[in-house]
Amino acid sequence: MQRYFVKNSQIRGNNIYINGLDYHHITHVMRMLPGQKISIIDEMGVNYLTLISQINKKEVVLEIISQSEFNNELPITVTVALGLTKFSKMEEVIRRITELGASQFIGVEMERSNLRLNKLPPLKIDRWELIVKEAAEQSGRSQLMKISPFQSFPSFLEESSHYDVCMFAYEESGRQNNFSLKTLLKQSNYRSLLVLVGPEGGIAEKEAQLLLERGFQAVGLxxxxxxxxxxxxxxxxxxxLMKEFIDEG
Amino acid sequence: MQRYFVKNSQIRGNNIYINGLDYHHITHVMRMLPGQKISIIDEMGVNYLTLISQINKKEVVLEIISQSEFNNELPITVTVALGLTKFSKMEEVIRRITELGASQFIGVEMERSNLRLNKLPPLKIDRWELIVKEAAEQSGRSQLMKISPFQSFPSFLEESSHYDVCMFAYEESGRQNNFSLKTLLKQSNYRSLLVLVGPEGGIAEKEAQLLLERGFQAVGLxxxxxxxxxxxxxxxxxxxLMKEFIDEG
Known part of the structure; x- marks a missing residue:
């Protein structure tokens, strides 16, 4: 069934009101008609089974048939941080990690980033949020991934204290296998995970040192x-794989 | 160190001769000079440490310093089959699965493919092999991924008998979790794995039935x-993760 995320403000009484791009998608792309079913998810992740009751010039009116708590989310929240890199690459990462269940994306200015926070091209947060919405609808997510404002490396290090487990992908350290990703993922005593991937040029040695001092684990992939x-x-x-599949022996 | 794959015919005596695109890359992109080191891998996966001894108008001549058997390959061979879909999507898959260690790629004509074997756009095997070569060089593979000719679904079913384990990604079956991917990957009694992913529209029910009859396992992702x-x-x-990481408890 076709699925759309809506703002809570679009739900009034027993009806849900759709306009803008979703209106266009329902009426012109999907060419749906009154009486057809649509699945709606609100900002809290509540899932509504609805019927199209009216299609006006600028609005589709849905009638709520039933609602349920539905959950396709990972059992832990995963925040993906990426060293600032070309916008086209960041967009691809945003699209795919939404599909794969990430909770949050943070761009971080790092030594080898070819973008600087004080010299950014025009931000495209609206465009990025649209990518997240589409990917979440297509993949059947029950939550939208959050896009956080870009951060400097020092403020990212501060931020990391809010997570139960923090790790960074590091080729050098990974080779020495000082902490295996698999072992780390097997542990069950955490609810929130922060993973950092460096920009195109990788993570500088000094940055790796600061991450380790902050309690990040270096992992190889x-x-x-x-x-x-x-x-x-x-x-x-x-x-x-490690969090959603039951070990069958 | 910069790394290039060469044909065995480029190796003569103690020298390796580089021309064409790699010549251009070494001289114009990397602007390397005589005396600098380059890593070379031949068709058998043998790794040569070399020095640039001469740069001529159309050829770079390398001197072999030492050679070693080096292996960054997965401990099993993985063949990825994908239902024929847009070439741009197939190219992206080819690039990424090369990075991730696949041995072989096969495009398969399936019911919901929007491309037909008898009406294909011009094939771009040269272009695809170049994508594989670049991705293999960048990711430090010791083997090139092979691109097989496209196959019809019946001939793909025949082909599957050459593999120890065959599986296909199937949303429906996956939900019932009749055979968990993790359990399957944990087993150690196989050397070659064939995985099939359907085209954009997914795998048709009848195709799933035929795959199961052929001994494929349906897995959810x-x-x-x-x-x-x-x-x-x-x-x-x-x-x-399941084949390259040691379980540390």
Whole structure:
């Protein structure tokens, strides 16, 4: 069934009011008609089964048939931080980690970032939020991923104290296998995870030192060298396997 | 160190001869000079440490300093089959699964493919092989991924008999969790794995039935619905985690 995320303000009484891009999608792309069913998810993750009751010039009116708490989310929250890199690469990461269940995305200014916080191209938060909404609708998420404001490296280090477990993908340290990703993911005593992937040029040695001092774990992602836009997908995939699959022996 | 794959025919005696795109890359992109070191891998996966001894108008001549058997490959071979879909999506999959260690890629004509074998756009095998070579060089692979000719679904079913374990990503079956991906990957009694991901529209019920009859296992990739270009990356990532990381308890 077609699925859309709505703001709570669009729900009034027993009806849900759809306008803008979703209106266009329902009427022009999907060419739906009154009587057809649509699945709606509000900002709290509540799922509504609805019927189209009216299609006006600028608005689709839905009637709520039933509601349920539905949950396709990972059992832990995962925040993905990525060293600032080309916007096109960041957009691809945002799209894919939404599909793969991430809770939050943070861009971090790092030594080898080819973008600087004080010289950013025009931000496209609206565009990015649209990418998140589409990817969440298509993949059947019950929550939207949050896009946080970009951060400097020092403020990112501060921020990390809010998470139960913090790790960063580090080729050098990873090779020495000083802390295996698999072992870390097997542990069950945490609810929130922060993972950092460096920008295209990687994480500088000094940054790695500061991360370790802050209690981050350095993890390797296998013997091959992954691009900065592939590493977050690797991490989200293995987190899903280790947290969403029951061990059957 | 900069790394290039070469044909065995480029190695003669104690020298390796580089021309074409790699010549351009070494001289114009990397602007390397005689005396600098380059890592070379031949068709058998042998790794050569070399020095640039001459740069001519059309050729770089390398001198072999030492050679070693080096191996960054997965301990099992993984063949990724994808239902024929837009070339741009297939190219993205080819690039990323090369990075992630796949041995082979096969495009398969399936019921919901929007491309037909008898009406294909011009093939771009040269372009795809270049994508594989670049991705393998960047990620530090010791082997190139092979791109197989496209296959019809019946001939793909035949082909599957060559693999120890065959599986396909299937949302429906996955939900019932009749065979968990994690359990399957934990087993150690196989050397070759074939994974099939359907085209954009998914795998048709009849196709799923035929796959099951052929001994394929249906596996789910978590509760969310992944795009056809994301699912192969999920599979390759979790295969790496389960096959390349030692269980530390």
């Amino acid at each position: 296998g013997p091959r060298i992954l691009r900065c836009e592939t590493a977050p997908l690797y991490l989200m995939s293995v987190i899903s | 978590g509760p969310r619905i992944l795009r056809c270009e994301t699912a192969p990356l999920y599979l390759m990532s979790v295969i790496s």
